[in-house]
Amino acid sequence: MDPDALPLSRAGIDRAAHLRPGGDHLRAALADGATRVLLVSDGAVVTSTGPRVALLEPAQAAHLAGMAGTAGADGTERMDDADDGGWLLLGRGEAGEAYLARRVAQRRPAPPVGVPSDVLVHPVPAGPDPTPERRALPDGLTWTPLRDMGAELSADDAGLATTAVALDGWHARHPRCPRCGARTRVAQSGWTRVCVADASEHYPRTDPAVIMAVVDADDRILLGHAAQWAEGRWSTLAGFVEPGESLEHAVRREVAEEAGVVVGAVSYRGSQPWPFPASLMIGFRATAETTDARADGVELTEVRWFTRGELADAVRAGDVIPPGRASIARALVEEWFGGPLS
Ligand SMILES: [Zn+2]
Structure with a gap:
């Protein structure tokens, strides 16, 4: 990226x-x-x-x-x-x-x-x-x-x-x-x-956070919706890195906690300062080893796998609002998608 x-x-x-x-x-x-x-x-x-x-x-x-x-x-x-x-x-x-x-x-x-x-x-x-x-x-x-x-x-x-x-x-x-x-x-x-x-x-603080495009063996992407978000807003999973934790462990833990999905390989894609208020978003592609996804009900209220066709149709119909254009979440989704979403 x-x-x-x-x-x-x-x-x-x-x-x-x-x-x-x-x-x-x-x-x-x-x-x-x-x-x-x-x-x-x-x-x-x-x-x-x-x-x-x-x-x-x-x-x-x-x-x-x-x-x-x-x-x-x-x-x-x-x-x-x-x-x-x-x-x-x-x-x-x-x-x-x-x-x-x-x-x-x-x-x-x-x-x-x-x-x-x-x-x-x-x-x-x-x-x-x-x-x-x-x-x-x-x-x-x-x-x-x-x-x-x-x-x-x-x-x-x-x-x-x-x-x-x-x-x-x-x-x-x-x-x-x-x-x-x-x-x-x-x-x-x-x-x-x-x-x-x-x-x-x-010195000025920056809090590392991982954000990941989780993709399964059928090349579908896992997106989530949080209760506090606007209706229809879907994005990649993300979370803060905890003390004593590597970035790779943070990716696997967050995906397991928020969606119940087991992640295997994790590869770095890019990073983005996100000063709202003090994050550094560290972006990954993560390979899912299981596909039974369920929202934790705390951070996320819904999680769902999308094929490219399903996501394109949902965005076109207005049923899915993708992440904002300034965000690395958008870039991770579009990298998987293979081009601009809209
Ligand atoms: Zn002092």
Whole structure:
């Protein structure tokens, strides 16, 4: 599987990690008119028509972020200068220009009780609308969830937006030290948090998850439907890798748990960052050794084998909605199918 065929896996710009320490490059970039900045908040970035990621000059980004409201009186983070985590150094372009992300805080209510903090298979329950402040943008600019437009972005835009959404989400969810609970400060141009009490360093998290096209001896594919999904939505099986587990074991365990099917050979196909909120999806083709499939009733309410003809007919009739175009699930299904699904 070609990584460039996966929308959110495109390489994008040079990350230039050697420019992060000390923050000097970030501070200099804020004073450089050639620097370009994207605005990021809670899985969304500001876009212009196209869609294109809106790349702004630092002063304009600061102005718009200010309009969006970053005051800390109600407990949200203040993000006012280069050292407070409001600005993230994403990388540099071919002419050496810096690319930054400006985080825009939201006044969010407390998360709902009892909902997992990291959700993979099931969509995150719909949150409240963004605050009116966050929506205040000039004509032609709009907040767009990365998940909705990932398949339509250029490689550079996709790389910038995916990195910005992933990093912003990590900062938002990890304000405190996991060792002692003290406050942390941002370092390394937005790529590290350091505990103010014990000086321990903490790095952005990525949670590995396996996702697999399970295919049987008759070349049928196994797809599942989750209760929380829209009616008709079917996708490949997927799940988080557990501590102490190899990727191959995770594939076999998840398929057994969710569908009761025994998997033999497992082969790697490709990977995709999936920052909703912090996953790396690692894609496989898995060979089924049994075909008696039954949904676990917990994560999935239905599982079913499809031949190519059955899937094509079901998609055409509108009975099956395939995975979204930005997802590796779609790529895995289409690789098996032998071409675009619709
Ligand atoms: Zn600490």
